[in-house]
Amino acid sequence: MQRLKKGNYKLPAYLLVIMNILGFGLLCMANNFDPNIMYIGLGIMAFLLLVYCIVVVCRMGDKFLILIASMLITIGLLMLCRLNLKMGVRQIIWIGLGVIVFFTSYCIYYNIWFWDKMWFVYLGLGTVLFIMTLTLGQKVSGSTNWLSIAGIYFQPSEITKILYVMFLSCYYSKSWEYPVLKIKPKYITAMGTYLFILFLVMQRDWGTILVLFLIYIFMIYIYENGFGFLAANFMLAAVTALLGYKFLYHIRVRVSVWLDPWSDIANKGYQITQSLFAIASGGYFGRGLGNGSPSYIPEVHTDFIFAAICEEMGVFGGAAVIILFFLLSYRCFKIALGAKNPFNKAVGVGLTLMFAFQTFIIIGGVIKFIPLTGITVPFVSYGGTSIIASFISLGIMQAISAKEVRGEKRAGK
């Protein structure tokens, strides 16, 4: 006999509710008992629960993705509202939009079946976005990667990452085998990769370069036979990195700050040392929401939000964020492994790698494990495009798992 263990799908949702009520109650208290904050908090909580219920009731595939993402959003949102209430409210609006985008991308991806035949669309759209950024872009804190349309600023490189993953998947799912202009598709993907990286170098967006390149390397490692092509790419990257280190001032500064931030603590090393101080002052359980002083860290709301979480929620809180991302990537990998359609499999692997490396690069940078490159933490950081892009990727993953659960026949074909 085996006792039937029924999974309690309500328990995590209840915990999410308690977390939100306590957190926003605390924020409400910090702002002289302003009831509006409580309403906002309850609203976003109800919204996230609604999404979870829709996913469970409509059998939209994997149930855990949205649950884990909700917890990450809650942690990030509490932190943002505590840092700057205005930003928190704007973030809530973005999350609302993001949820709509989540369902839209789910429906679109679920119902269209010719994704694997449109590699030129992804490549073209990515290039157009890059050229638009370079010509019409705004310079914000050193890098030209912002585009403003009708007063709304957004970062096209976040969207490009998804396009790039789909572009690579077209080739690696073996649905694109014909050569173009007598060049094999394998070399066209390589050329596309380096074209994107070149554009990103012009924008000085080192974090995205690292993410794209790591996705590329790992896709080669997963799909290509033999190590020749992998080694060639690696050599090329190493040579480029060395040249960049030699001739580009930006990269040299980042590496020297990574190796020794203490020698120039007032200037170049200020950001990273403040982050380290913040993490250290948190201790195991943190100083409590609102008790710390994370506002000393520059850019604390986007890149350095992990340091703020570590300060006010402690090392355990920071570790919890990492574990949540770990679970998210684990679920995504599982979906990718289970997918039968090769294109869905490749897209699943690519998006998983995207989530995982993005988290690794920024958290590693914040704790001075690897050189710091500015990039957002998915779902946690402040930033409209980042949230929207994360929700699009999540919607695609959800659609892949739904196709698997419901059977490929009813989806699209």
Next chain:
Amino acid sequence: MTLYSFISSGLSYVFTTIIYLFIFSVIRLIYLDIRKMSTEDKRREYENQNMVQSRGTALNNRRINTAVLHTVKNKEAVELRLKKQYIIEEFAVFGRGEDCEIQVNNKFLSLEHFQIWFEDGEWFLLDMKSRNGTYVNDIRVKKTVILNDGDEISAGGLEFIFAV
């Protein structure tokens, strides 16, 4: 130290606990999910093997899942002239009542004693609030349980061995 910072630092422990409970519950759900999937895979494999064996004789495509209750020979079983085995197709109620799929006229049994059914690749057993209870491997059944091959089911002094 103000009241706010006191409450806030107290709540930081609560937050940590909640987040870890959340992680724990999600991991547990994932674990249950994986186990369910692996048992389904095993069953599918088993069914495929059966399909190969009975390819020559299979006439209809729809497969009916069957399980067998082997009667253990004891005094009551001989007195009641029970069959050697009872075949369950998808669903069966065991009891004294006339509507039961498996009807046994024993005074220690309730009208509807327990039911066995097949769902999502697993066989389930549920005691239907019988007076004398149902025991699986000598443990009284209180909730729905999953049956494994070779489990001993006993009810009202009668003993059966469950076989898939």
